[in-house]
């Protein structure tokens with residue numbers, strides 16, 4: 001990183017996300033089997049989700065005791081007597097991930113998960129956490145992310161996005177970790193590494209014509225309208241097939257320049273995007289030189305609580321082609 005601001009946040013976030021990734025990768029190795037998909041068994045991702053949130057919240061609490069966390073999960077379901085086996089599995093994975101810190105008790109694990117209950121809002125400082133973004137990708141053994149961002153007075157100022165199944169930028173280590181700090185830039189490093197790793201700067205693609213873009217979108221047609229995206233791509237003269245991937249790995253892909261467009265087109269009018277599904281990815285793209293708005297071309301507003309109440313959908317681009325993409329989206333959505 002080039003400046004000396006937010007170095008404490010950087011250290012805490014790297015620790016939190018890489019510890020959480022150790023947990024999610026262990027769960028994927030040990031609990032996700034060929035049967036998981038065919039039996040529609042969601043228990044592995046449930047264990048990984050809760051354990052990841054516990055580990056990130058413990059780490060944040062150790063570094064920034066007073067910072068609230070707006071996390072996707074809470075422990076209510078885990079406290080249910082019927083869920084004793086699930087709870088035991090979560091506690092065991094958290095204990096392993098924090099073995100060098102302290103022997104964690106069940107009560108502590110549940111209380112760390114519950115630290116994610118904050119409401120967010122327009123004033124003050126809070127973290128937002130998606131302990132596993134792309135739960136469907138996790139179960140398929142495809143892309144998922146651990147997404148953590150810091151918001152101050154409604155503005156994202158720092159983000160860390162761990163993508164265990166994206167390629168590492170080094171021979172050492174597994175997975176990709178993207179970090180971004182407002183006004184400073186975006187960097188990448190191996191997500192899990194032995195020894196010291198360098199942060200390398202990340203930049204968006206420099207294409208100037210939308211027709212030359214690769215675009216990415218969700219694997220899930222229920223999360224983003226894939227019929228409309230075909231029409232938008234056609235209008236822009238894009239001939240490349242869409243790159244479909246789960247999670248905020250899409251933002252990482254735009255930040256790193258492998259794609260110049262990420263489209264998320266509303267599938268139903270009532271849905272509101274969640275802040276933890278976007279904050280870390282948005283700052284990664286913006287600080288890499290790109291631009292992010294909603295489908296109407298308005299900036300995303302992170303100061304309205306747990307949801308993006310003032311926005312619909314998302315358009316992320318390399319910046320240079322943003323206006324052309326917004327215009328094409330408007331034409332298709334209005335037709």
Ligand SMILES: Nc1ncnc2c1ncn2[C@@H]1O[C@H](COP(=O)(O)O)[C@@H](OP(=O)(O)O)[C@H]1O
Pocket residue numbers: 072130132133134135136217218219220222223224245246247248267268271274277
């Ligand atoms: N109808 C909908 N429209 C848009 N996003 C939705 C949605 N229903 C669920 N999601 C969100 O889509 C996220 C995954 O995004 P993607 O499809 O890009 O991988 C989910 O995050 P989780 O997997 O953390 O629950 C969930 O919050």
Ligand SMILES: [Mg+2]
Pocket residue numbers: 130132133134276277
């Ligand atoms: Mg999510």
Ligand SMILES: [Mg+2]
Pocket residue numbers: 072130131132133134135
């Ligand atoms: Mg999630």
Ligand SMILES: [Mg+2]
Pocket residue numbers: 072135
């Ligand atoms: Mg979810």
